[in-house]
Amino acid sequence: MTDYTTFEHDVLVIGAGGAGLRAAIEASAAGVSVGLICKSLLGKAHTVMAEGGMAAAMGNVDDRDNWRVHFSDTMRGGQYVNNWRMAELHAKEAPERVRELEAWGAVFDRTKDGKILQRNFGGHRYPRLAHVGDRTGLELIRTLQDHGIHQGIDVHMEVTVISLLKDGDRVVGVLAYEREHGRFRIFKAKAVVLATGGVGRAFKITSNSWEGTGDGHALAYHAGAELIDMEFIQFHPTGMVWPPSVRGILVTEGVRGEGGILKNSEGKRFMFDDIPPLYKDQTASDPEEGWRYTQGDKTANRPPELLTRDHVARCINREVKAGRGSPHGGVYLDIAWIKEKLPNAAEHIKKKLPSMYHQFMQLANLDITTTPMEVGPTTHYIMGGIRVDADTQASTLPGLFACGECASGINGANRLGGNSLSDLIVFGKRAGEYAAQFAQQNGHGTMDNAQIERETKRALEPFDREGGDNPFVVQHDLQDMMQAKVGIVRVEEEMQEALAGLRGLKDRAEKCSVTGNIDYNPGWHTALDLRNLLTVSEAITRSAIERKESRGGQFREDYPNKEPEFAKFNISVKEVNGEMQISHVPLPEMPAELKAVIEEMG
Amino acid sequence: MKATFSIRRGGSEGGELVDYRTEVTEGMVVLDAVHQIQAESAPDLACRWNCKAGKCGSCSAEINGKPKLMCMTRLDTIDITQPVTIEPMRAFPPIKDLATDVSWNFEVKKRIKKFKPRKPDAEDGTWRMQQSDVDRVQEFRKCIECFLCQDVCHVLRDHNKHAEFAGPRHYVYTAALEMHPLDTENRIDELKNDFGIGYCNITKCCTKVCPEHITITDNAIIPLKERVVDEHFDPLAKLVKLFRKK
Ligand SMILES: Cc1cc2nc3c(=O)[nH]c(=O)nc-3n(C[C@H](O)[C@H](O)[C@H](O)COP(=O)(O)OP(=O)(O)OC[C@H]3O[C@@H](n4cnc5c(N)ncnc54)[C@H](O)[C@@H]3O)c2cc1C
Ligand code: SF4
Ligand code: SF4
Ligand code: FES
Numbered sequence: 001m002t003d004y005t006t007f008e009h010d011v012l013v014i015g016a017g018g019a020g021l022r023a024a025i026e027a028s029a030a031g032v033s034v035g036l037i038c039k040s041l042l043g044k045a046h047t048v049m050a051e052g053g054m055a056a057a058m059g060n061v062d063d064r065d066n067w068r069v070h071f072s073d074t075m076r077g078g079q080y081v082n083n084w085r086m087a088e089l090h091a092k093e094a095p096e097r098v099r100e101l102e103a104w105g106a107v108f109d110r111t112k113d114g115k116i117l118q119r120n121f122g123g124h125r126y127p128r129l130a131h132v133g134d135r136t137g138l139e140l141i142r143t144l145q146d147h148g149i150h151q152g153i154d155v156h157m158e159v160t161v162i163s164l165l166k167d168g169d170r171v172v173g174v175l176a177y178e179r180e181h182g183r184f185r186i187f188k189a190k191a192v193v194l195a196t197g198g199v200g201r202a203f204k205i206t207s208n209s210w211e212g213t214g215d216g217h218a219l220a221y222h223a224g225a226e227l228i229d230m231e232f233i234q235f236h237p238t239g240m241v242w243p244p245s246v247r248g249i250l251v252t253e254g255v256r257g258e259g260g261i262l263k264n265s266e267g268k269r270f271m272f273d274d275i276p277p278l279y280k281d282q283t284a285s286d287p288e289e290g291w292r293y294t295q296g297d298k299t300a301n302r303p304p305e306l307l308t309r310d311h312v313a314r315c316i317n318r319e320v321k322a323g324r325g326s327p328h329g330g331v332y333l334d335i336a337w338i339k340e341k342l343p344n345a346a347e348h349i350k351k352k353l354p355s356m357y358h359q360f361m362q363l364a365n366l367d368i369t370t371t372p373m374e375v376g377p378t379t380h381y382i383m384g385g386i387r388v389d390a391d392t393q394a395s396t397l398p399g400l401f402a403c404g405e406c407a408s409g410i411n412g413a414n415r416l417g418g419n420s421l422s423d424l425i426v427f428g429k430r431a432g433e434y435a436a437q438f439a440q441q442n443g444h445g446t447m448d449n450a451q452i453e454r455e456t457k458r459a460l461e462p463f464d465r466e467g468g469d470n471p472f473v474v475q476h477d478l479q480d481m482m483q484a485k486v487g488i489v490r491v492e493e494e495m496q497e498a499l500a501g502l503r504g505l506k507d508r509a510e511k512c513s514v515t516g517n518i519d520y521n522p523g524w525h526t527a528l529d530l531r532n533l534l535t536v537s538e539a540i541t542r543s544a545i546e547r548k549e550s551r552g553g554q555f556r557e558d559y560p561n562k563e564p565e566f567a568k569f570n571i572s573v574k575e576v577n578g579e580m581q582i583s584h585v586p587l588p589e590m591p592a593e594l595k596a597v598i599e600e601m602g
Numbered sequence: 603m604k605a606t607f608s609i610r611r612g613g614s615e616g617g618e619l620v621d622y623r624t625e626v627t628e629g630m631v632v633l634d635a636v637h638q639i640q641a642e643s644a645p646d647l648a649c650r651w652n653c654k655a656g657k658c659g660s661c662s663a664e665i666n667g668k669p670k671l672m673c674m675t676r677l678d679t680i681d682i683t684q685p686v687t688i689e690p691m692r693a694f695p696p697i698k699d700l701a702t703d704v705s706w707n708f709e710v711k712k713r714i715k716k717f718k719p720r721k722p723d724a725e726d727g728t729w730r731m732q733q734s735d736v737d738r739v740q741e742f743r744k745c746i747e748c749f750l751c752q753d754v755c756h757v758l759r760d761h762n763k764h765a766e767f768a769g770p771r772h773y774v775y776t777a778a779l780e781m782h783p784l785d786t787e788n789r790i791d792e793l794k795n796d797f798g799i800g801y802c803n804i805t806k807c808c809t810k811v812c813p814e815h816i817t818i819t820d821n822a823i824i825p826l827k828e829r830v831v832d833e834h835f836d837p838l839a840k841l842v843k844l845f846r847k848k
Contacts, residue, residue, distance in 0.1 A: 040650070042708060043747055044658045099728055105717035105782065107736050107743055114730030132740065138657065139743060149708075150716045157705075180697055209652040243629020249655050359655055362674055364629065472641040516646025519613060520698040523645025 004186045004452070009035035009154065010439040011432070012174065012189035014161050014216065017045035018137075018424030019404025019431070020195030021144035026432025027193075028151045032439050035187060036148075037156045037176060039211050043145045046197050046209055046405075047424065050137025051252035051355065053119055053129030054421030056094035060115040062298060065126040067091040071594070072601035074419060076278065077123040077308050078383075078412020079552045080567055081229070084590045085390035086410040090419070090426050097425040098130050106143040108132055120257045120294060122306040123416040125282065125601075127296070134252050134355045140421055159185065161215065162528060163455045164192065164223040164400070165447050171223060171400040172445030175455050179525070182518030184456050188447065190439035193431050194220060194386060194395075194402040199233075199536045201475075201529075203379035204483035207239055207250040213529040214536035216406035220386045221535055221575055225395045228570040228585060229384035229408045230536070231543035232553040234415055235488045237312035239378025241330035246363045248378040251333065251356060253417045255373075256305040258352050259294040260335040261287075262316070263372070264324035270331075271304035274315055279307055281602065291341065310414045310552050313377040317488055320376065330376035336369055345369065377488055381420065383411040383553055384543070387572060387585070393431035399438065399445070403431035413552020462527045468513035471527040478505050478533060486541050491558045495545050502541065506534050538580055543571045546582050605682040607635055609647065610689045613698045621685060626677055632688065633661055633672035636700075648699035656813055659748030663700050664689045669750040669811045691753040704749055710768050713796070714776055719784040735783045742778035742822060744814040747771065751808035751818060757801045767798035770808035770818045777822035780829070790833045793826060802827070 010032035013024045020036060028034040038045060057070040070091035075082055102108065102116065108130050109117040118127045132139040149155075158179035165173040165186070173188040196216030200208025221227055238251040256262075264270050275283050283301050284290035290303025305312065316331050326332055335353070339345035346369035350357050353368070360366045360373060385408035386395050393401045404424045411419065462471070485498040509530040514523040549563040550556050569584040605626045608619040622639045633651055640647050652658040654673045661672040666680060666687055680686060694702035723729045751770040757763045768776075776789055776797070793799045802823055809818045816822070 040652055040660065041704070044652045044660050046652070048658045048746075049653045049655065099726075102729065103719055103722075103727075105719075105779075105785075107731075107739050107782070109740075110731055110733040110736060114732055115728065117733075132743070135657070135744065138746065142743065146711075146716065149712050157708075209654070209658075211652065244627065245630045245634045246654075355657065362656070363631070363676070470641065470645050472645055476641070514645060520648040520701055521646040522640060522648060526645070 004184045006186045006188065007035060007156070008188045008444070009033050010189065011035070011191050011193065011435045012037065012187050013193045013195060013432070014174065015045065015195030015197060015404065015406075016042055016155070017047035017195060017197055017404060018140050018144060018421060019428040020193070021141065021148050022425050022428030023193045023195055023403055023432035023435065024153045025144065025148050025151055026429045027436040028153050030433060030436035032436045035154045035156060035189070037159045037161060037187070039158065039160050041157050042155055043141055045141065046211060047137045047141045047421070049209070049250070050140070050421055051134040051250065052121060052254040052257070053131030053136045053418050054094070054098060054140065054425070055121065055124060055128045055416065055418035056098040056130055056422050057091060057128055058095045058098065058116065058118065058130070060111055061118045061296070062126040065128060068597045069125050069601060070094070070128065072598045073124055074410070074416060075412070075598060077414050077416040079414060079562070080412065081551070081570060081587060082412030083390050083409030084588070084594055086427070088594060089390060090410055090423060093426045094422040097422065097429065101140065101143050101425070104143050104147040106139050108139070119254065120302065120306065121417045122253055122256070122312070123308045124418065129418040131254075134254050134353050136421065140424075160525065160528070161219060162459055163451075164219050165451060166223060167445030167448070169224070170398040170445055173447055175452055177459065179520055182521065182524070186447065186452065188444055190442050190444055191399050191401065191435040193435045194400065194406055195404045195428065195431070196406045198405045199382045200379045202479065202482050202533050202537045202540070203487065204479040205239065205248040206379040207236060207248055208379070213532050215529070215532045216402065217385055217539070218532035218535040220395060220400065220402065221539065221573070223397060223400070224575060225397045225400060226387040226572050226574045227385060227408070227539055228387045228572045229412070229543070230382070230539040230573060231547050231571060232383035232411070232413050233379060233540065234309055234381040234383060234553050235313045235377040236380035237309055237316050237377055238333055238375040240364065241326070241374050241376045242328040243364060249359070249363070250378065250380065251373060251375050252353070255333060255335050255353060255356060257294065258335065258349070259291060259338045259341070260305065260333050261303070261337065262305050262312075263332045263334055264319045265326060266324055270319055271307070271312070271315060275304055275307070276311060283307065308414055309417065310555070313488060314555055316375075316377055326374045328374055330374040332372040333375045334372035336371060381405065381415055383413065383415055384408050384540075391430065392434035393427055394434060399442070401431045401435045403427040413554065459528060462512060462514045462524060463518065465511060465513040468511040469508050471509075471512045471514060471523055471530055474505060474508050474512055474530060475526055475533065478530070478537065481505070482537055486537070486544060488555065490544055490554065490556050492545060495541050498541050499538070502534060502538050509534060539573045542580055542582055543573060546571050605635070605677070606685040607639065608685045608687045609636070609639070609699070611647070611699055612696070614696055617696065617699070619687060626682060630677045631673055632665055632675045632677065632686070635677065636672060636688065648697070648701045650701055657746060659746030662691055662748045662750050662753065664691060664753070669753045671748060671750070671813050674813060691749065693753040693755070693759040694749070706764055707747070707749055707752065707771065710772050711775060714772060714779070715787050715789050717779055717782065717785055718787040720786050729784055731783050738821065739778050739782050741816055742774050742781075744816060745771065745774055746814060748813060750811045750813065754807045754811045756805065756807070763798065763801060767801045770823065772797065773799060773826055774816060774818055774822045777826055780826065790829050794830045794834065799823070799827060799830060
């Protein structure tokens with residue numbers, strides 16, 4: 001028998017981004033014992049990178065804003081395949097959750113009358129994003145971290161979960177290893193909350209960190225939970241494209257919110273050429289009106305640069321394909337031009353977008369106050385994830401909850417910028433609350449020792465093999481393939497090739513070998529992450545093949561239109577006898593009063 | 603063009619510099635070189651990183667002896683005709699290769715009293731603050747907890763005063779709390795007694811290495827030192843302060 005250290009908690013939260021931290025705080029406040037596990041150090045999770053802000057209809061800047069507008073913006077952005085109840089709860093509860101952060105010490109930028117300032121973002125009708133310059137994620141994670149450390153939560157840093165342990169159908173704990181010495185740990189828990197973030201590392205060009213390997217998605221899937229909407233990946237329109245080493249790093253939408261415009265190599269502002277009918281009434285009719293909108297003119301409509309991300313990303317893709325791209329395969333994002341409009345433009349840009357200024361200066365030798373940036377789409381966010389109950393965040397397995405990016409439902413086919421950070425705190429809180437309740441109503445389950453033995457043995461196999469691939473090489477090959485075949489523009493034939501390719505990669509992953517000892521060994525960690533990446537890549541590809549239409553984050557060249565019959569269900573994947581099974585989950589009927597809200601908002 | 607990187611390899615017991623040669627291309631940063639070396643020849647080379655954009659503070663190391671973020675150090679800003687040394691932070695115990703045990707920082711922070719806001723200003727439970735009142739605190743809150751300032755501070759690095767001295771990062775943290783317009787807590791006594799602010803002799807080395815350009819010494823440490831002096835030696839100043847309620 002392998003040696004394990006065993007820990008016991010009432011509620012175990014996996015992931016210390018915004019969602020996991022908020023869940024842990026809530027569960028702990030309910031009086032149960034809480035453990036919190038994360039792969040990195042505390043405060044380093046992906047959430048720290050978020051820039052632009054968190055969406056909450058507080059109406060501090062424009063008092064016409066309220067939850068009903070936010071709700072209908074979210075549903076429209078998601079092309080109406082969102083879970084309406086999640087969108088409703090999110091819109092209603094986000095303001096309270098944001099104010100709570102202030103009570104915990106967050107220091108948001110202020111309005112003239114001393115309230116929390118809100119900024120414009122794509123797809124939001126009114127200025128709605130509470131923010132701190134362009135480092136809102138840092139403010140969020142630090143506030144939760146600094147509050148959480150005084151709540152009696154047991155934090156296990158640099159610990160990676162490799163399987164969920166079950167007692168019958170119910171999830172009763174997890175198996176994990178600690179990074180420093182590679183020792184295995186068992187965590188017993190009455191309820192487990194997954195808050196593991198996204199899957200960006202399945203693609204070559206991404207804004208995500210090494211942590212974004214879809215662990216929670218894969219753990220839940222292999223435990224028998226359902227995943228939905230996996231075909232919907234958000235390609236953010238503006239990632240850096242040059243120099244090569246920074247390709248994919250995010251350029252916040254805040255640049256466009258502050259007046260930045262997109263131009264092709266001919267100097268043309270191409271976004272005015274293609275405005276989707278759903279947004280025609282809400283879009284500026286000329287550049288002048290667009291500029292007024294970014295400066296807070298309430299009578300103006302938003303410039304087309306602030307259309308939803310899926311659309312802007314595709315327009316950029318089109319310009320590049322048509323040969324009107326910038327030298328390194330992107331287009332130009334120009335904020336420097338605002339000097340025509342503002343006296344102190346350079347200072348203003350540095351104040352509003354300090355980390356963007358810094359990032360380009362330091363990584364690309366480029367001064368954004370004088371020179372346009374080169375930008376192109378980057379894999380950013382997954383709308384799909386673990387299927388959960390809207391109110392409780394319970395997954396389809398007893399004892400297992402999920403929140404944040406690894407859960408699904410609120411965003412539908414496309415997420416609006418800023419809706420993730422607010423999602424984390426709204427549903428993080430709910431997950432923590434209901435997980436604590438579950439833990440109070442149920443005792444500990446029994447662990448299956450055979451399962452534990454099997455999983456640890458499997459985890460150690462890469463050390464026993466010789467002559468297999470270097471796990472980093474397999475990971476790169478997977479990323480290249482997903483980027484090329486299941487990326488921003490999809491066709492059936494290429495996706496079938498991807499499925500075949502995935503089979504080959506799986507074979508290589510199962511044979512890859514690692515060198516060195518087990519202490520803090522990134523090669524080994526990557527070998528274990530590979531399984532998760534392969535699982536989510538397959539789920540993405542199969543779901544994308546199944547959805548024979550284009551909607552939000554999914555664009556099919558062979559089915560370029562939106563099809564009404566695909567608006568009636570979500571695509572779900574589930575493991576049945578070791579195989580990935582696809583099915584359709586009908587969307588619940590929206591109550592009449594919410595339908596009325598959507599109609600009223602136009 | 604190829605360059606040589608001398609990277610510290612070894613566990614907590616000790617290590618040595620090992621040379622790796624790898625191709626250098628336009629725009630590369632030190633972290634790219636490390637990743638390339640992992641993929642080519644040393645998959646077990648330990649290093650921390652997350653954001654690759656100077657936002658998370660994970661990738662701190664000493665590059666040619668200087669404390670820096672690996673992800674923000676471009677190779678065209680250093681001399682790569684000579685071997686580039688990459689070593690872990692020296693003020694913390696090594697774990698393996700470039701990873702160090704920074705857990706002490708998390709323990710210190712826990713001991714600093716948490717934020718305690720005054721009663722809300724408005725009926726709906728919210729507060730009013732002017733931007734000009736929060737500018738200073740926002741500067742401190744830019745901290746990404748890279749611990750480079752801790753690494754460079756001689757009180758920790760050379761004198762190992764970890765038990766008595768909290769280090770610049772935690773003075774920045776305390777300053778952010780103390781100067782928060784809503785905060786009502788008092789952390790001055792322990793700054794002197796438990797967190798050893800008196801050891802700081804204002805060399806400003808911490809300010810120089812801060813990747814977030816926080817003016818640690820002038821804006822955080824010196825004002826805190828002044829408060830310590832006020833509280834401990836000037837009963838009048840203390841009284842006035844009580845009335846001002848920060
Ligand atoms: C550059 C960038 C900018 C962004 N800007 C914005 C913005 O302005 N507004 C907005 O709303 N959204 C933004 N987003 C999106 C948003 O930041 C993310 O969707 C969100 O932070 C995800 O939070 P999370 O809590 O779900 O997970 P994360 O913050 O990703 O945290 C995941 C946690 O799970 C842990 N974990 C993962 N797997 C395991 C495992 N196997 N075992 C143990 N622990 C594990 C990780 O260590 C980590 O602690 C941005 C994203 C990026 C990349
Ligand atoms: S100024 Fe003080 S805290 Fe900063 S490095 Fe010098 S002695 Fe250390
Ligand atoms: S104050 Fe600066 S150097 Fe110190 S930990 Fe924070 S960001 Fe790093
Ligand atoms: S990797 Fe985040 S600061 Fe370097």
